[in-house]
Structure formats: structure tokens, C-alpha cells
Amino acid sequence: MTQTLSQYLDAAKLPISPELNRLILAMAASCAELSDIIGTSSLNNLQGALDQENVQGEVQKKLDVLSNELFIQPERWHGTVAGIASEEMDTLIQVDAKGDYLLIFDPVDGSSNLDVNGTVGTIFSILDAPKTGADLTEADFLRPGSEQVAGGYVLYGPETQLVLTFGQGVAIFGYHRHKNDWFLIRDQVQIPVSTREFAINASNHRHWHPPVRRYIDECLAGKDGVRGTDFNMRWLASMVGDVHRVISRGGIFMYPSDTRPNVSNGKLRVLYEANPIAFLIEQAGGAAINGPDRILDQMPGKLHQRTSVILGSREEVERVQSYFREA
Ligand code: AHG
Ligand code: MN
Numbered sequence: 397m398t399q400t401l402s403q404y405l406d407a408a409k410l411p412i413s414p415e416l417n418r419l420i421l422a423m424a425a426s427c428a429e430l431s432d433i434i435g436t437s438s439l440n441n442l443q444g445a446l447d448q449e450n451v452q453g454e455v456q457k458k459l460d461v462l463s464n465e466l467f468i469q470p471e472r473w474h475g476t477v478a479g480i481a482s483e484e485m486d487t488l489i490q491v492d493a494k495g496d497y498l499l500i501f502d503p504v505d506g507s508s509n510l511d512v513n514g515t516v517g518t519i520f521s522i523l524d525a526p527k528t529g530a531d532l533t534e535a536d537f538l539r540p541g542s543e544q545v546a547g548g549y550v551l552y553g554p555e556t557q558l559v560l561t562f563g564q565g566v567a568i569f570g571y572h573r574h575k576n577d578w579f580l581i582r583d584q585v586q587i588p589v590s591t592r593e594f595a596i597n598a599s600n601h602r603h604w605h606p607p608v609r610r611y612i613d614e615c616l617a618g619k620d621g622v623r624g625t626d627f628n629m630r631w632l633a634s635m636v637g638d639v640h641r642v643i644s645r646g647g648i649f650m651y652p653s654d655t656r657p658n659v660s661n662g663k664l665r666v667l668y669e670a671n672p673i674a675f676l677i678e679q680a681g682g683a684a685i686n687g688p689d690r691i692l693d694q695m696p697g698k699l700h701q702r703t704s705v706i707l708g709s710r711e712e713v714e715r716v717q718s719y720f721r722e723a
């Protein structure tokens with residue numbers, strides 16, 4: 397077998413502190429636990445929804461809540477994490493005043509897939525904690541994505557995989573259940589610059605803004621249209637799953653804002669979803685925008701802020717960006 401995650405983190409070429417090293421290992425161990433819980437969820441009566449909503453008005457699944465409870469156990473992060481913000485919590489929680497980092501996550505992404513045994517994931521983002529010694533406030537988490545010190549996701553698919561960046565390229569690890577360890581699969585992953593495959597929830601076509609409609613309509617026209625070539629389409633309804641395909645073989649993923657009142661700023665969240673995924677995509681040579689502008693340059697105004705998301709193979713993302721700038 398190849399390098400373990402721990403061996404990879406110890407390699408001198410990475411600019412990471414011993415605390416960040418421990419934090420990543422703790423995140424990977426927590427996700428390995430969650431992988432086992434998800435992998436036996438029907439057998440343990442852990443599927444289905446609870447009769448409650450999160451702060452964003454979304455019905456919570458049993459596993460949304462259970463996974464969040466798993467990730468916020470303070471003993472996991474002792475000496476590394478000062479505070480946590482999660483998609484499933486109203487506000488931040490303080491963890492360890494001596495921690496150097498802020499941990500931000502979407503514990504289960506794509507949770508509508510849980511009940512159909514489809515792909516889901518965990519997305520995480522890590523920022524430097526302020527060194528003031530004062531209690532944390534929400535404002536401490538409101539940093540542009542370009543300031544992330546690490547970002548990644550774990551995909552609970554046929555194989556459980558960790559995709560990770562520290563701003564020096566992207567590496568993919570596979571979780572070996574019997575050995576209870578993570579092993580390097582690919583390092584310095586690069587997304588193909590060109591693609592002929594798009595991912596968008598096309599049932600929202602009538603709600604899209606003109607630049608999105610123009611781009612997708614041109615793809616759909618295929619060989620007979622201005623693009624002069626046929627396109628393929630995929631949509632898993634799990635950002636982690638769709639993004640993993642883009643990272644693996646190229647493509648463009650879009651969840652744009654549209655004319656529906658509850659999607660006027662997009663559906664995906666800046667801190668828990670867009671920033672860490674945009675960090676990975678850029679580190680793999682792709683591009684990530686909100687329409688006219690780069691996602692990682694956005695300054696979030698609140699913890700649960702949403703954003704339009706368009707990312708993947710550089711040529712196609714730049715084409716969509718030019719349509720937004722012309723409009
Ligand atoms: P979450 O399960 O964390 O709420 O995120 C679901 C997101 C994302 O993973 C996916 O791309 C998108 O919602 C799917 O939305 P639609 O059901 O509107 O297609
Ligand atoms: Mn999500």
C-alpha cells in the first residue's frame with residue numbers, strides 16, 4: 397500500500413503546524429466513524445426525517461442531527477479548535493480557547509440522498525482563529541474563502557474518499573475499513589481544462605437568469621448549435637458527489653441563484669459548501685465563480701449566507717463568467 401494520511405501530513409513539503417496535522421487526522425477519524433454509521437443506517441433505524449427544521453428552514457434528517465452531534469464533541473478537537481460553525485446549528489460554539497483554528501462544516505451534504513442509499517458527503521473548511529483571547533463571535537468566521545488554511549470533503553460513496561487541500565494542490569485518500577486507515581490514491585490532482593459535461597438541476601430551467609439559460613441552452617443544442625458539439629449531463633443532487641466527478645474527470649457544476657424568492661442568493665452556503673469546494677477546485681486547476689466574480693473573494697455577511705455557485709473545468713466556467721459580464 398501507498399502512503400497513509402498520517403505519513404503524507406508528516407512529509408516536510410507541507411506547510412502545516414503540528415496542531416493542524418492533528419486536526420486533520422481527527423477530522424478523518426470522525427468521518428471514518430460517520431462512514432460506518434451511514435453504511436449501516438437502515439439496519440439501525442437511522443434513516444428518515446425528524447419533525448424539526450434547521451435555522452435555514454430545511455427539514456432535518458436523523459443523520460443531519462446525529463452527524464452534527466458527532467462532529468461537535470469537544471474531546472475530538474482538544475488543543476486544536478477554538479470554535480465550530482455548522483450548517484445544522486443556529487450559531488457558533490466555543491470549543492477550546494487554546495485552539496489555533498476555526499472549524500466550519502456541512503456534516504451531511506446531499507442528505508436528500510440518504511433515504512435512497514445515494515452518495516452523500518461531509519464538507520469542511522478551516523480558518524485561523526483570532527489570537528485576541530476574547531470569546532469568539534460570528535464575525536470571527538466571516539472571512540473570504542481565500543483565507544482558508546485547509547479545505548476538503550469526505551465522499552461516502554461505493555468507496556469512502558477524502559479530498560484535501562492546504563493550498564498546495566489537491567490529494568485524494570481512500571479509507572480502508574479493515575485496516576482502519578486512510579491511504580493516498582492520487583496527489584496533485586488536475587481537472588481537465590476542457591469538458592463536454594455539465595451538472596445542473598434542469599427542472600429549474602424556467603427560473604434561471606438569462607446568462608445561465610443561454611449557456612445551458614447552447615449546450616443542449618449540441619452539434620446543431622453555436623457550440624458545434626454535443627454535451628452530456630449528470631445530476632446527483634449531492635454537491636460532494638457531483639464535484640467529485642468534476643474533480644475526477646472534468647465537467648462544470650452549477651447551482652445558480654434564480655428567480656425563486658428562496659433561491660435569490662443561490663441555495664448553497666458560502667462558509668460550509670462554496671468556500672471549501674471552491675478552494676479545492678482552484679487548487680486542482682479549475683475555476684469557481686458566483687456568476688461575474690470569484691467565490692473565494694466574496695466577503696460573507698452572515699454565518700448562513702448563501703451564494704450562487706458555478707465551478708469546474710476552466711474553459712467552461714470562464715465562458716459562463718463572460719456571459720454574466722456581458723449581461
Ligand atoms: P444539504 O443536503 O447539505 O442541504 O445540501 C444539498 C445541496 C447540494 O448538495 C446539492 O447540490 C443541492 O442541494 C441539490 O439541490 P436540489 O434538490 O435543488 O437539486
Ligand atoms: Mn450541503
Ligand code: MN
Nearest residue numbers: 483502504505
Ligand atoms: Mn447538509
